[in-house]
Amino acid sequence: MSSAGAATVVSPAAPPRRRPRRRRRRRPVVAGLLLVVLAAVAGLLLLGGDAPFAPQTTVPVVRGTVTAEVSAPGSVVSATASDAGFAADGTVAAVDVAVGTPVRTGDVLATLDDGTARARVAAAAATLEADRRARDAAGAVPVPDPVALARLDAAIATDRAGVTEADGALDATVLRATQDGTVTAVAAHPGDRITATSPPAVRIADLTTLVVRTGIGPRDVAGMAAGQPATVAVDGGPPTAGQVADVAPAPGPDGRYTVAVDAMLPPTARIGQPADATVVLAQRTDVLVVPAAALAPDGRTVLVSGPDGERPRAVTVGLVGREGVEILDGVVAGQLVVVSDDPRTAS
Incomplete structure (x- = not known):
């Protein structure tokens, strides 16, 4: 027994213990994100690693029409239409038409100063007339000189050629329409100097x-x-x-x-x-057709889609149109081919 008056010692109460908060487990979430990233990287590697996923779909091989056009x-x-230009050098004296003027074949379009050409025609005609008179006189004598007559005949032939040439030069000063139609351009004006290098006048x-x-x-x-x-x-x-x-x-x-x-x-x-x-x-009708985008870059392969996935298939190409391509061999109607914005040759 304890003695009277003895003090009783009471231990202080211990503070209540807080239960530790459980940390949320993040490992599964982190692992899931990692798998997604790895899958994306793997997909890029399979595609070549240099471009995002190309949108693609499948379409059936059909019979239809292929048209090649440009x-x-x-x-x-x-x-x-025709261009009319002067055949002679000279100075433009007059232009008889304007843009919009209707003309008929042979109508006068413009003329050159013909003073020199007319003088040349007159001189050639005078020379011819003089030689003709001399020929008549030489032949009228009782005993004509055959040598003199031959010389005059040759001179007359030359004179005739001179007259023809002078007449042609005079005609060349007149520009005429070579067809029926309407004047659409006029490049010559009065006072212009015309040469062989000048552009067409009308x-x-x-x-x-x-x-x-x-x-x-x-x-x-x-x-x-x-x-x-x-x-x-x-x-x-x-x-x-x-x-x-x-x-x-x-x-x-x-x-x-x-x-x-x-x-x-x-x-x-x-x-x-x-x-x-x-x-x-x-144009080809009733032929096997696939879209142009179904061909791989080599132009001889398509990706055929089936139950076991996509497989490359060599094809023989016929007529190539802007949208469709004729297939001569390698696929049949109804098979599904892959169409992509960025078709690639499968390996």
Whole structure:
């Protein structure tokens, strides 16, 4: 027993213990993100590692029509036009037409100062007349001198040639229309000095027969000929059907061949208006067709999609159109081929 008055010692109460907060486990989340990143990197490596995923889809091989065509800008011109220029040197005395003047073949367009030419004609005619008189006199004597007569006959022949030449020089001072049509340009004016190097004085065009003229490169013009189907669109308007009217046999200074397309142009069409021409080079109907984007860069492979995935397939290509490509061998109708914005050859 304890003795009386003994003090009782009480231990202080211990502070309550806080339960530690459990940390959220982040390892699974981090691992998931890592897997996503690795998968993306692996995908880029499979695609080549130099571009994002190219959008792609599959389309069936079908039977249809493939059209190969070539388009080029051009302008509206007259189907029949000509440049008229003086055949002689001289000074322009008068211009009888202006832009818009209708003319007929043979009409006078302009004239040169013909004073010198007329004097030459008069001199040639006088020389001829004098030799003719001398010939008549030499032949009228009782005993004509055959040598003198032969000499005069030769002189008369030369005089006649001189008269013809002088008349031609006088005619060359008059510029005449070589076709029916309308004057579309005048480059000569009274007082201008005309030489052999001067540009044509007047241009005439038949405004009732307008065509679209364009330039085609050597590679495309090889398959062009008069009569091939074509379309034209004048100044951004709707296309109208027509056909190739003419193909130049030689290239121009720019290396392109001039091609004229005849079509039913709108009533508002005018010479010089811009126009686009499209010529159909070839067409195949009822053939196997795949989109042009289905071909790999080598031009001989497509990716065929099937139950076991995508597999490269070698094909034989026929006619190549702007959108569709003819396939001669390698696939059959109904098979699915991959179409991609960035097609690649599978390895």
